[in-house]
Amino acid sequence: MKTLNTIRTNLRWEDPTDRMEKFRIYFIALIPVMTLSTVFFGLNSLRLLIVGGLTALATGFFFRWGNKPDFSPAFSRWDLIPGLLIALTLPAGVSLWFVALAAVLATLCSNLKFVSSAGMTFLAVLLVRSLLQLIFPTQMESWTAIITSMDAFTGATPLGIWKSGIPETKGVTALAKTGIYPGNLDLFWGNISGSLGEISSIAILIGGLYLIARRSIAWRIPVTAITTVLILQGILWLINPIHFLSPVAHLFSGGLFLGLFYFAADQEMAPASYRHQLAMGSAMGMITLLLRNFGPQPEGIGWAILLTYALLHLALLWPMVRKVR
Numbered sequence: 312m313k314t315l316n317t318i319r320t321n322l323r324w325e326d327p328t329d330r331m332e333k334f335r336i337y338f339i340a341l342i343p344v345m346t347l348s349t350v351f352f353g354l355n356s357l358r359l360l361i362v363g364g365l366t367a368l369a370t371g372f373f374f375r376w377g378n379k380p381d382f383s384p385a386f387s388r389w390d391l392i393p394g395l396l397i398a399l400t401l402p403a404g405v406s407l408w409f410v411a412l413a414a415v416l417a418t419l420c421s422n423l424k425f426v427s428s429a430g431m432t433f434l435a436v437l438l439v440r441s442l443l444q445l446i447f448p449t450q451m452e453s454w455t456a457i458i459t460s461m462d463a464f465t466g467a468t469p470l471g472i473w474k475s476g477i478p479e480t481k482g483v484t485a486l487a488k489t490g491i492y493p494g495n496l497d498l499f500w501g502n503i504s505g506s507l508g509e510i511s512s513i514a515i516l517i518g519g520l521y522l523i524a525r526r527s528i529a530w531r532i533p534v535t536a537i538t539t540v541l542i543l544q545g546i547l548w549l550i551n552p553i554h555f556l557s558p559v560a561h562l563f564s565g566g567l568f569l570g571l572f573y574f575a576a577d578q579e580m581a582p583a584s585y586r587h588q589l590a591m592g593s594a595m596g597m598i599t600l601l602l603r604n605f606g607p608q609p610e611g612i613g614w615a616i617l618l619t620y621a622l623l624h625l626a627l628l629w630p631m632v633r634k635v636r
Contacts, residue, residue, distance in 0.1 A: 334389050336525050340518040340573070341395055347514040348507040352403040352455070356507050359398050359410050366414035367394020374422050393417040393436045396573065399508025400440045400566065404453030413443055433574045434620060441613045498563035508573075509566040519572030529581035533571035535592025536599070537562065543600055555604065567599065570612035575619075582623065594619045 348356045371390030397417040398410055420435035444451045499512045508515070522528045544558035561567070575595060581588055595615045602611025 330389055333527075334392065336522065336527050337392050337573075338395075340521045340527075341392075341399070343514040343517040344399060344508045344511070344569075345395070347511045348399065351510060352507060355403050355455075358407065359401065359403070359405065359507060360395060362407050362410045363394040363398030363414045364391050365394075366411045367391055367397075367418040370415045370418040371422060374419060389432075390418050390421070393421045393432055396433070396436050396508075397440060399569070400436075400506050402451065402453045402455065402506050404455040405450050406453075409447065409450045413439065416443075431580060433577055434580070434617065437570070437574050437613050437616060441617065444608075444613075498560060506566065506569075509569045512563045512568050515568040515572055519568070522572060527578055528572065528576035529578055529588050530576070531585060531588040532576040532581060532592040532595070533568075535589045536571050536575070536596040537567075539593045539596025540567065540600060543597065544604075547600075547604065561600070561603065565603075565610045565612065567612050570616055571595070574613075575616045580620070587623075591619050591623065594622070 345360055367390045368387065372387060394414040394417065397413045401410060401413065417436045417439045420439055421432040519533065523530045540561055541558045544561045547555040548557050582591065598615035598618055599611045602614060603609060
């Protein structure tokens with residue numbers, strides 16, 4: 312019986328040279344996102360990124376010092392990536408102690424023995440972020456306005472405005488006309504409230520295209536997920552434009568781009584089969600829309616990625632389970 316191919320590994324995770332190369336690729340890819348985050352949120356964003364990065368480096372150093380004699384610069388520098396990523400998934404108004412806590416947890420999870428690839432590091436960071444959302448909902452909703460425009464949209468994120476504003480208005484169209492909800496250009500550029508790394512779609516696309524050019528991510532996963540969101544949300548929007556957001560608004564709102572390009576498609580954890588990559592991208596898009604449109608929370612991409620990879624690994628284990636039985 313034909314099963315899913317094993318997880319593809321282009322770079323050897325335990326090789327210091329390959330891990331250093333992986334670090335360079337992802338750090339460069341994060342530069343546009345971190346730069347525009349600092350432009351939009353000012354020194355507050357820079358403080359959060361510095362605290363997250365330095366805390367992650369210190370945590371990784373002490374973790375390896377107490378568990379294994381590995382002080383290779385490649386292994387130490389990689390700890391900076393989960394620290395920066397977890398900071399980028401947090402709102403700009405979050406407390407510095409909370410960023411440090413998140414960085415410690417993300418780095419510890421990223422250094423566990425079962426985390427045997429860079430891709431698993433991203434899933435570990437995403438899991439920490441999702442758990443923090445459940446345990447500390449107040450901190451995770453410390454949204455602030457950007458500093459670059461007097462017309463910046465304040466308060467909740469665009470998806471949060473939509474989720475809470477629909478019952479109080481005559482629909483999405485009326486909500487947009489009030490000026491409370493941003494337009495598509497604002498969503499694309501980043502003239503909105505949100506987490507440090509999710510507000511600017513253009514910055515994420517630049518970093519994502521760089522990752523694709525360096526063949527660090529399986530591009531079929533984000534492209535298929537984006538296509539699925541556009542098609543399915545377009546159908547819902549045509550059926551009931553009063554209740555559902557447009558597909559373009561869904562595409563540029565929330566952490567969809569950030570999750571798909573930086574967390575969901577690393578080559579070391581993506582299935583080698585192109586067909587299975589397309590299936591995973593479709594699943595991520597569908598689960599995201601189910602959670603956004605019909606779930607209690609406005610966002611859903613994080614849980615969609617985690618659930619899709621959980622199903623992938625269950626599918627990999629199922630043939631072995633059948634043999635045991």
